[in-house]
Each structure stands twice: as structure tokens, then as C-alpha cells.
Amino acid sequence: MESLLSVLAYAFFFFLVLAVFRRICRVPARVIPQPIIEISDAAVTRRALVEYADAFSNRPMSMFRVPIVKGHRRRRSDNIISVPYGPLWRTLRCNLAAETIHPTRYASYAPLRRAAIDDIVASVQSAARKGRAVVVRDGLYAAVFSMIARMCFGDGLVDEADVRAMQCEFREFILAAVESTSTCESKLLGYWRRRQSDPIALRHRLAELFLPLIEEARRQSSRFCDGHARSYVDSLIHLRVPDEDDDNDEHLRRALTEDEMVSLVLEFLGAGTETVVACVEWTLAHLVTRPEIQNKLRREAIINIKYDGDNKYPSEDEEREILHRGMAPYLHAVVLESLRMHPPAPFVVRDVRAEGGVVGQTAMPAGGLRVHFVLGDIGRDPKTWTDPDEFRPERFLAGGEGEAVGPLPGPKEIKMMPFGAGRRYCPGMALGMLNVKCLLAALVREFEWTEGNCGVDLTEHDGFFKAMKKPLRARVTPWSPFV
Numbered sequence: 001m002e003s004l005l006s007v008l009a010y011a012f013f014f015f016l017v018l019a020v021f022r023r024i025c026r027v028p029a030r031v032i033p034q035p036i037i038e039i040s041d042a043a044v045t046r047r048a049l050v051e052y053a054d055a056f057s058n059r060p061m062s063m064f065r066v067p068i069v070k071g072h073r074r075r076r077s078d079n080i081i082s083v084p085y086g087p088l089w090r091t092l093r094c095n096l097a098a099e100t101i102h103p104t105r106y107a108s109y110a111p112l113r114r115a116a117i118d119d120i121v122a123s124v125q126s127a128a129r130k131g132r133a134v135v136v137r138d139g140l141y142a143a144v145f146s147m148i149a150r151m152c153f154g155d156g157l158v159d160e161a162d163v164r165a166m167q168c169e170f171r172e173f174i175l176a177a178v179e180s181t182s183t184c185e186s187k188l189l190g191y192w193r194r195r196q197s198d199p200i201a202l203r204h205r206l207a208e209l210f211l212p213l214i215e216e217a218r219r220q221s222s223r224f225c226d227g228h229a230r231s232y233v234d235s236l237i238h239l240r241v242p243d244e245d246d247d248n249d250e251h252l253r254r255a256l257t258e259d260e261m262v263s264l265v266l267e268f269l270g271a272g273t274e275t276v277v278a279c280v281e282w283t284l285a286h287l288v289t290r291p292e293i294q295n296k297l298r299r300e301a302i303i304n305i306k307y308d309g310d311n312k313y314p315s316e317d318e319e320r321e322i323l324h325r326g327m328a329p330y331l332h333a334v335v336l337e338s339l340r341m342h343p344p345a346p347f348v349v350r351d352v353r354a355e356g357g358v359v360g361q362t363a364m365p366a367g368g369l370r371v372h373f374v375l376g377d378i379g380r381d382p383k384t385w386t387d388p389d390e391f392r393p394e395r396f397l398a399g400g401e402g403e404a405v406g407p408l409p410g411p412k413e414i415k416m417m418p419f420g421a422g423r424r425y426c427p428g429m430a431l432g433m434l435n436v437k438c439l440l441a442a443l444v445r446e447f448e449w450t451e452g453n454c455g456v457d458l459t460e461h462d463g464f465f466k467a468m469k470k471p472l473r474a475r476v477t478p479w480s481p482f483v
């Protein structure tokens with residue numbers, strides 16, 4: 001009896017090991033069938049994205065290494081980032097740009113921006129009061145996510161609990177979809193992590209959070225047309241998109257599928273949060289090590305931006321001014337310098353499948369080509385920038401080498417492109433800049449930032465978004481003119 005039991009135990013153990021081994025060795029369904037080339041040269045980048053825009057206007061079907069939506073649903077689950085250049089892309093992009101993130105809408109979202117400023121100031125204050133080094137990323141993430149989620153679903157529609165639940169799942173989703181499939185890690189570690197957080201299951205859990213809110217937004221839809229800030233989801237509910245490749249035929253227009261809604265909401269939350277948080281954190285990291293730049297910025301934030309009475313927020317008129325260089329040129333220069341050195345999205349990615357297989361003089365491989373334009377290298381090109389690894393915002397002020405350079409490159413020359421270039425450049429550029437500037441101005445105006453015991457490590461995390469590898473830990477004291 002005993003020997004039978006041990007035979008059974010050995011057999012069970014053998015099959016268990018075999019099952020694990022087969023799962024580890026199975027080649028995952030990759031979405032990168034093509035060769036990848038990396039381009040770091042600004043002139044080549046401009047030629048490709050501007051002169052050969054027809055060939056360089058699509059991204060790969062999935063930006064991740066594993067497909068997030070599989071099977072027949074894949075066709076109807078695109079968002080703006082993934083959809084091929086054409087009528088559907090045009091409709092989705094125009095809707096976002098005109099209905100939600102157009103500068104004329106900023107005033108209606110000002111209360112959300114103010115709430116985000118209050119949240120982050122309160123979170124830093126409470127950590128500072130305890131005398132601890134402040135890890136700014138977590139509080140910042142929560143504040144920005146809450147603002148973007150409320151823009152997305154409508155302020156009255158989501159409560160604190162909804163936002164917290166979404167944020168929790170969302171961060172896990174980003175890590176799972178983007179990071180755990182990294183080719184750098186060992187297969188065993190990758191297997192273990194995939195078991196822990198499967199991106200498909202996480203997307204499903206997020207969909208379960210989003211869809212009831214979308215349904216509720218559908219029911220309340222008329223409320224938002226009535227002078228309230230219109231949410232992104234509300235605009236999506238009413239949007240009719242071309243069914244086939246003809247955007248003129250009204251009869252072929254249809255409502256968005258649930259999968260498309262979920263993908264578009266995920267894109268809005270990710271694009272609006274991850275990039276802004278990364279940029280504010282990088283900028284603070286440099287300000288911590290360069291007190292003279294921090295003081296200059298604080299002086300400008302206090303003197304130039306008068307703020308609304310006793311409030312710590314800029315007024316709506318001031319927000320409009322802040323968006324451009326006018327009222328706060330140094331703040332503008334500091335943010336540009338941060339984006340030049342640490343573009344939050346490390347690559348602009350294109351899927352090139354040219355008709356006839358030729359782009360310019362170059363023959364394309366049969367399955368096409370995936371091209372990564374490396375934004376960090378372009379922004380730090382020593383042919384363009386003096387001492388490119390030095391944080392020097394002055395280069396963007398009058399008389400500096402970057403005086404004429406803005407967040408988006410002009411058609412003639414690219415010196416940096418943190419928001420991309422060509423037809424698929426970032427439509428959220430102005431909103432992203434405004435959010436970064438308002439948060440940064442408040443954080444520098446309210447606090448003095450100095451190095452914590454561990455110093456500041458400027459190593460970049462090698463992921464889909466280029467955050468700091470080690471979150472910034474800084475010593476923070478409330479700023480007072482009398483100290």
C-alpha cells in the first residue's frame with residue numbers, strides 16, 4: 001500500500017513538473033513578427049515621419065508583447081493608438097481633440113485640476129509633518145489619476161471608492177501588460193509573474209469596473225449636455241464611427257463596441273496619468289539637486305502667477321497664460337528641459353508596410369518593419385545640444401540654443417519630440433503640458449525640496465513609460481519667505 005502511494009506521489013510530482021515545464025517552454029503568442037530597427041538620428045526621423053508620412057502613419061497592431069484582446073473580438077477593440085490610419089482613426093482622434101481635450105474645455109476642468117493640486121499638496125504635507133523623506137510618486141499618481149478618471153467618466157458619476165478601485169487595478173494592468181512580458185527577465189520569473197497578473201484577466205477586471213459606469217453615464221447622458229463639463233465617456237456614447245473604409249456614408253456609421261469603449265478608456269487613463277506623473281517626478285528630481293534652479297522657479301511661481309486671491313491655484317485666465325510661455329517663461333523652460341532629457345514615452349513606434357515594398361530608396365522586408373524612433377537619443381544629440389546631459393533650462397530662454405524649440409517639432413527640423421511627430425503626434429500635448437506646469441508650480445510654491453539621505457538616482461526604468469527606476473525620495477519643508 002505504502003509503495004503504491006509513493007508511486008502515485010512520484011507520478012503526480014512528475015506530471016506537475018512536466019506541466020510547469022511545458023508552460024514555461026511554450027512560445028507565447030507574440031505580436032512582433034517583424035524585424036525592429038531603432039533610429040536615433042533627428043534628420044532621418046524627420047524625413048521618415050514628415051516626408052514619408054504615408055508609409056509612417058501606422059503603429060503595430062499591439063504595442064505590447066502579448067495580445068490583450070484575442071480572437072474575433074480583436075477587430076473591434078481598437079483605440080486611437082492602435083487603430084490604423086484612416087477614417088476610424090480620424091473620427092476617434094477628432095472626437096478626443098474636439099470634445100474633451102480642446103483648450104476651450106480647460107476652464108470646465110479647472111475644478112478637477114484644483115482638487116488634484118489640493119490632494120498632492122495635502123499628501124506631501126502629511127508626509128513632511130512626520131519628518132520622513134517624501135516619496136512623491138504615490139501621492140502624485142493618486143491625485144492625477146483621480147483628475148483624469150473624473151474627466152473620463154464625469155465628476156458626478158464616479159466617487160472616491162470607484163476611483164480607488166480603478167487606480168489599483170489599472171496600475172497592476174500597466175505593470176502586467178507592459179513590464180512582466182519584458183524579454184530581459186528569466187523565463188521562470190516571467191512565468192511566475194504572468195501567473196500572478198495576467199494582463200487579459202486584469203483587462204477583464206477593469207472592464208467589469210468600467211462597463212457599469214459607462215451604462216450609468218448612458219442613462220444620465222442628457223445631464224452632461226446641460227452646462228456641465230462633458231465627460232469623455234459621454235462623448236464616446238454619442239459618437240458614431242465609420243463601419244468600413246468610407247467615412248462619408250452616414251448609413252455605414254455605427255456605435256462603438258464595448259471592447260472599443262474599454263480600450264479607449266484605458267488609453268485615456270494611461271496617456272493622461274503615466275506621462276504627467278513621470279514628467280513631474282523627473283523635474284522634481286532635477287530641482288532637488290539644483291537648488292538655484294528651484295529658487296528661480298519658485299520666485300517666478302510666486303511673483304508672476306498671482307493666483308486667485310488667497311488661493312493656491314492660478315485663475316482660469318492665468319491657466320491660459322501658463323499654457324503658453326507668456327506668464328511663466330521659466331516654468332515653460334524647466335518643463336521643456338525635463339521633457340528633452342526624459343521623454344516619458346521612450347519611443348515613437350511605427351509599423352511600416354509600404355505598398356510595392358519600397359520607402360524612398362529602401363526596400364522593405366516582406367513582413368514589413370517595426371521602427372522605433374528613440375526620443376531620449378534625439379533630445380540628447382550632442383550635434384544639436386551643448387552639454388546635452390546637463391539639466392539647463394536656460395537653453396530654452398531668449399537667446400538660448402533652444403529659444404525657438406517647442407514641445408512639438410516644426411515641419412523643417414526636429415531637435416526634440418517628446419510628444420512625437422508626423423500625423424500621429426500626441427493630441428494631448430497642451431493638456432499634458434498644462435497639468436505638468438500647474439502641479440509643478442504648486443509643489444515648488446508650497447515646499448522646499450532637498451536631497452534625502454539616499455541622494456537622487458537618475459537611472460531610467462527600462463519600460464513602456466520612462467519613469468525613474470528608483471522613485472524620488474526627497475526631504476521636504478513647507479516653504480516660507482521668512483525662514
Ligand code: HEM
Nearest residue numbers: 080081271272275345348418419420421424425426428432
Ligand atoms: C506629458 C504628457 C504627455 C506626453 C509626454 C505624451 C507623449 C506622447 C507620445 C510620444 C505619443 C506618440 C506620438 C507619435 O507616435 O508620434 C503620444 C500619443 C498619444 N497621446 Fe500623448 N502624451 C502626453 C499626454 C497625453 C494626454 C494628456 C492625452 C489624452 C488624455 C494623450 C493622448 C494620446 C493619444 C490618444 C495618442 C495617440 C495619437 C494618435 O495615434 O493619433 N497624451 N503621446
